[in-house]
Amino acid sequence: MSLLPAVLITGASSGIGTVYAERFARRGHDLVLVARDTARLDALAVRLRHNTGVAIDVLPADLTLRSDLATVEARLREDARIGILINNAGIAQSGGFTEQSADSIEQLITLNTLALTRLAAAVAPRLANAGEGAIINIGSVVGLAPEFGMSVYGATKAFVLFLSQGLSLELTPKGVYVQAVLPATTRTEIWQRAGIDINTLPEVMDVGELVDAALVGFDRRETVTIPPLHVAERWDTLDASRQGLLSDIRQAQAAERYRPTE
Numbered sequence: 382m383s384l385l386p387a388v389l390i391t392g393a394s395s396g397i398g399t400v401y402a403e404r405f406a407r408r409g410h411d412l413v414l415v416a417r418d419t420a421r422l423d424a425l426a427v428r429l430r431h432n433t434g435v436a437i438d439v440l441p442a443d444l445t446l447r448s449d450l451a452t453v454e455a456r457l458r459e460d461a462r463i464g465i466l467i468n469n470a471g472i473a474q475s476g477g478f479t480e481q482s483a484d485s486i487e488q489l490i491t492l493n494t495l496a497l498t499r500l501a502a503a504v505a506p507r508l509a510n511a512g513e514g515a516i517i518n519i520g521s522v523v524g525l526a527p528e529f530g531m532s533v534y535g536a537t538k539a540f541v542l543f544l545s546q547g548l549s550l551e552l553t554p555k556g557v558y559v560q561a562v563l564p565a566t567t568r569t570e571i572w573q574r575a576g577i578d579i580n581t582l583p584e585v586m587d588v589g590e591l592v593d594a595a596l597v598g599f600d601r602r603e604t605v606t607i608p609p610l611h612v613a614e615r616w617d618t619l620d621a622s623r624q625g626l627l628s629d630i631r632q633a634q635a636a637e638r639y640r641p642t643e
Contacts, residue, residue: 383435386464386514389413389457391444391500394421397519397564398469400592402429405465411436413463415453416470417443444470444496445488454503464514466504468497471519471537478532486533493537498544505552512556517599518545520563522607538563542605549604558602562595565609 388405392398394416402412406429414422419441426437440456442449457463471493474481501516508514523529524538545561552559566585591608598606610616 383409383411385410387411387413387436387460387462388465388467389415389440389453389463389504390467390469391415391453391496392470394418394425396588397592398467399425400588401467401469401517404592404596406433406435406437409433409435410465411438411462413438413440413456413460415440415442415444417441444500445491450496450499454499457500457504458507461507461511463504464508464511465517466500466515467517467519468500468541469517469519470496473531473534477530481533489533490537493534494540497541501544501548505548505557508557509552509555514556515558515560515599516545516548516552517560517562517595520545520561522563522565522609524563546604560595560599560603561605562598563605563607563610564591564595 385408388401388410390398390401390405390412393402393412393414395418398414398416402414402425406412412426412429412435414426414437416422419439422439422441426439429435430437440453442453444450444453457466472489474485474489497518501518504514504516508516518541520541521535521538523531523535524540524542527535529535542561542563545559549559564586586609594608595606598608605616607616
């Protein structure tokens, strides 16, 4: 058994989740792998045990089902070995807002926001009490860009960014590191499952490059890591502008431009 904290990874059966599993296993961390596809999880676990020698538990779960979600929550609350949560599970959706069904919207919001938040809430009190640990939430640059036309998906990823920033402010003083990772288009199965042909997209990042970059940000303890952003000052400027906007809000009175003219 590793002396390093174990890592629980959702959406571990493919894409970003699988690569995170590979990278943390190489670092010597034991793993708890969560996803719906038991066969793929088992195959990944066998390979990583053989290649790295770490201990790996497979925990099949569909996080859109309350019973399965509750099982993973209980594991996070009760297993003191788990010191890192990677909230990676998520789905995308093709088509415009008016073309999407209510059920598909509910499923997307449930997985991308509700499940992610409940899992963070399950582990955070224990990590805070221990004074150490980390939560990695996988967002998206789409959460910054309503212009991209993925309104519901982008809204869930904006939620992930906001939640991560808020949790960072709350939990950092208690010794818990929270990181939001914002990929752009990455070569994973999420697009195929959403009915989008990734080969029609102009620029696509390899998933290994994405995760390796995210781990550089993790090791530096960045609050927000945006691997495809090549001019880091753009984020700094955006954040400074946001704080400047907040400083100009006067809650007691409406702005002059909104006052009725007689």
